[in-house]
Amino acid sequence: MEKKLVTIIVLPFSKAKILKMRLEEQKIESALEEINLLDEGATSVKVQVQDRDVKDAIPVLEDFLGKKEETLKTGDxxxxxxxxxxxxxxxxxxxxxxxxxxxSHLKAKLVFMHCYINPLIHSVPYADVYVYDSTLLARMDNAEKNANDNFKKFIKKLSAEIDKKEWKNVKSEFIIKPGYADEDILTYAHENNSMLIVMGTGGGNESTVGSITADVIYNAKVPVLVVPEKYHERKLNEFKKILYATNFGEKDFIAIEKLVRILKPLAIKVFCVHVAKDECSEWDKARLEGMKELLKSRYAEKDFDCRLLQGDDLLKTLDKFIKDESIDVISLTTHRRNLISRLFNPSVARKMVFHSQTPLLIFHA
Known part of the structure; x- marks a missing residue:
């Protein structure tokens, strides 16, 4: 029987070489095959193993990607x-x-990741004996080819719209692998301490959030920027105002520290806003003043504006403020899970136009 090679992942060359060594340490034969995703030359490499070794190779791959790690690694x-x-x-x-x-503004690298369902890996319950199935392998070949072809077309279109000269100024890497997107996004982000995850809502319309995006939002330990369906494209230097929804908690200051790091090269005004259902208490006013003083002392070069708002309906109160102040980005932390649930509740979104055009930056303290 002819030996069949199965692609288990597409990685940048340097990472592919390390994975190949890991596989060979486990006595699993592997091969590397360059693929050309950009006209400038091969930037990524297929890591392939024999079909009979897939069952043994997947645990090595998952360990390499960090799937067993639950903690966030220190950044480099x-x-x-x-x-x-x-x-x-x-x-x-x-x-x-x-x-x-x-x-481009942060002088950071971009890592593009695409995950696709591989029939061989995700449809066959592995037993002690693997039954060769040529039909399944044909479907696997088709899934891999479609993923690579679509990725190449997408990157070509993206680089053309950005402008090829600008494109070359930002280093990029490409990862294409069979797997479940939510798991693999989180795994890579935590293993490699991603500075930021940027993704769409993925819900199919402006009033829902897709399951993959929702899973990433709730489980990521790194900041996540969610771009809504109706977001109007703009350059980053056109962003002038960010709203940070605060509850005066200690976790808010950790999130604000991360926010300032992301905003470092930009002249953006940050509104720290707290909404009280009843009339603003003296305690809320005192905490607001304390926040003002602390932010002023820590970030003298940044423009912070702390506000107390009163309203029975939290979302409507924030929505009015967003519209009145022409807010460009909404930001909050996930320790207020009820707030996030309400933001993404379809019944709420149908009643009001909230965050349907405004990106949402979520921190995880």
């Missing part, structure tokens, strides 16, 4: 990067363009 300043999941939708194109713009 030489490897600061922004992770951008790609699904080839129309929304992904403008999401990637915004991510590119951010990476």
């Amino acid at each position: 300043k030489q490897n600061e990067h922004i992770l951008v999941p790609v699904d080839f939708s129309g929304q992904t194109l403008k999401t990637c363009k915004l991510a590119f713009n951010i990476a």
